[in-house]
Amino acid sequence: MxxxxxxxxxxxxxxxxxxxxxxxxxxxxxxxxxxxxxxxxxxxxxxxxxxxxxxxxxxxxxxxxxxxxxxxxxxxxxxxxxxxxxxxxxxxxxxxxxxxxxxxxxxxxxxxxxxxxxxxxxxxxxxxxxxxxxxxxxxxxxxxxxxxxxxxxxxxxxxxxxxxxxxxxxxxxxxxxxxxxxxxxxxxxxxxxxxxxxxxxxxxxxTAGRKAPSAGARYVVKAEEYMRANLDEPLTVAEIAAAIGVSQRSLQLAFREVRSATPREILALMRLHLVHEKLKSDKSGAGVTDIALECGVANIGRFASCYREVYGEKPSTTRRRARAGLARTR
CATH class of the missing domain: 2.60.120.10 (Jelly Rolls)
Structure with a gap:
């Protein structure tokens, strides 16, 4: 390891x-x-x-x-x-x-x-x-x-x-x-x-006898579970809200309350995380852009800068280091 x-x-x-x-x-x-x-x-x-x-x-x-x-x-x-x-x-x-x-x-x-x-x-x-x-x-x-x-x-x-x-x-x-x-x-x-x-x-x-989670907290849990299961799909906030049975406004307010962010921002971070994990573990010859698209990233133009902001390096650097590590284990 x-x-x-x-x-x-x-x-x-x-x-x-x-x-x-x-x-x-x-x-x-x-x-x-x-x-x-x-x-x-x-x-x-x-x-x-x-x-x-x-x-x-x-x-x-x-x-x-x-x-x-x-x-x-x-x-x-x-x-x-x-x-x-x-x-x-x-x-x-x-x-x-x-x-x-x-x-x-x-x-x-x-x-x-x-x-x-x-x-x-x-x-x-x-x-x-x-x-x-x-x-x-x-x-x-x-x-x-x-x-x-x-x-x-x-x-x-x-x-x-x-x-x-x-x-x-x-x-x-x-x-x-x-x-x-x-x-x-x-x-x-x-x-x-x-x-x-x-x-x-x-x-x-x-905690069995404690007060149940707020409605907003429950909406966020359900929405994030749905997001994770469908990261490679072209999701919209309206589709996510409909999938868990709440209004789009209720979902937006719930994320602001619980996550201090919008559902769209959280979805983008989840996709970045998925790309990051695949760049480190994928053993195929797929390039960075191919992997990003496979993970549902839509705005490739902003992808590299967002990735660097979150992970402190270019996605190509992550990919290159991972390939070197995989080569050593063969």
């Missing part, structure tokens, strides 16, 4: 919007120390389920981000992590974690005692979770996860998931020899999904 490393450093007069390879979109970025800021992200993606596992090391920073395609688990190893979503604020340290479903949030990494902030990050693809876990439990906890959930090692039921996330991240980042066995890696992937599912089921049981 290849680990992809990206480094970001503050420059004189520049302390904003550095793009990360971890999340769907970076809306804004600030180093805590603009004169001496440094951030390193290391990521690897599992083969079977496409779980993204990463490590973040930073002098301290704040990031406003939107994540659409994954549920995210953030596990501090060193320092303090603070996060703010649309309806809640959280903080955690080593031995704890924060779990978010797809949402927009602001996270602040605080270095303490002269040591860098460091955290493990695990991103579970939404479509994989929907295909492998109890759908009712996922729907019941969707509104809660959009706000964010604190996971504590004092809760015995949470310990297996916390421990295994930290173990797997350390194994990948340290280049454990065990990762050379593909079957063993896939077994660990399956265990990780199973532990996540058990946690979500228990969370659903705890």
């Amino acid at each position: 290849d680990v992809h490393v990206e480094e970001y450093q503050s420059l004189p007069g520049l302390n904003d919007a550095r793009r990360s390879n971890l999340f769907s979109r970076t809306n804004g970025f600030l180093f805590s120390d603009p004169g001496n800021g440094h951030l390193t992200t290391s990521t690897a993606t599992t083969d079977k389920f496409g779980i993204r596992i990463g490590r973040v090391r930073s002098t301290g920073h704040e990031i406003d981000l939107t994540e659409l395609n994954h549920s995210t688990m953030l596990l501090p190893v060193q320092g303090l992590l603070e996060a703010r979503s649309r309806r809640a604020e959280h903080s955690c340290r080593q031995g704890e974690a924060l779990l978010f479903g797809p949402n927009r949030r602001t996270t602040r990494a605080v270095s303490e005692g002269g040591e860098h902030f460091e955290a493990n990050v695990v991103l579970f693809p939404t479509d994989v979770l929907m295909a492998n876990l109890d759908r009712q439990a996922l729907e019941r906890t969707g509104d809660l996860l959009e706000s964010g959930v604190a996971v504590h090692d004092a809760d015995a039921a949470s310990v297996p998931l916390l421990k295994f996330c930290d173990f797997l991240s350390a194994a990948i980042m340290n280049g454990s020899a065990a990762l050379g066995n593909r079957r063993h890696v896939q077994t660990m992937e399956a265990l990780l999904i199973e532990l996540y599912g058990e946690f979500i089921s228990r969370l659903a049981e705890k």
Whole structure:
């Protein structure tokens, strides 16, 4: 499993919007120390389920981000992590974690005692979770996860998931020899999904008596599920609204409330993410434009600039690096 490393450093007069390879979109970025800021992200993606596992090391920073395609688990190893979503604020340290479903949030990494902030990050693809876990439990906890959930090692039921996330991240980042066995890696992937599912089921049981998600939140969940299933189709907002049985205006308002974006913007980001994943994994001789068209991208003229804005590099660069990696594994 290849680990992809990206480094970001503050420059004189520049302390904003550095793009990360971890999340769907970076809306804004600030180093805590603009004169001496440094951030390193290391990521690897599992083969079977496409779980993204990463490590973040930073002098301290704040990031406003939107994540659409994954549920995210953030596990501090060193320092303090603070996060703010649309309806809640959280903080955690080593031995704890924060779990978010797809949402927009602001996270602040605080270095303490002269040591860098460091955290493990695990991103579970939404479509994989929907295909492998109890759908009712996922729907019941969707509104809660959009706000964010604190996971504590004092809760015995949470310990297996916390421990295994930290173990797997350390194994990948340290280049454990065990990762050379593909079957063993896939077994660990399956265990990780199973532990996540058990946690979500228990969370659903705890929230059974709580108020049901708002109508807007339910509209967004249904619309995004429909979008993911039809990304290669020439969808319009009106068609999406009709497919889930609401008015176009109601859908627009729901996305503004829940995602702080329009359905069209979210659909475009989903397609960019699909292109990004295919550029990295497609083993055919297809070029960038062919793959983009296959993923439903309509405005090829703006595609490259949008891709670079989100992923920090040209799509051709992603494709070239992926081909080099695939060639090494043959």
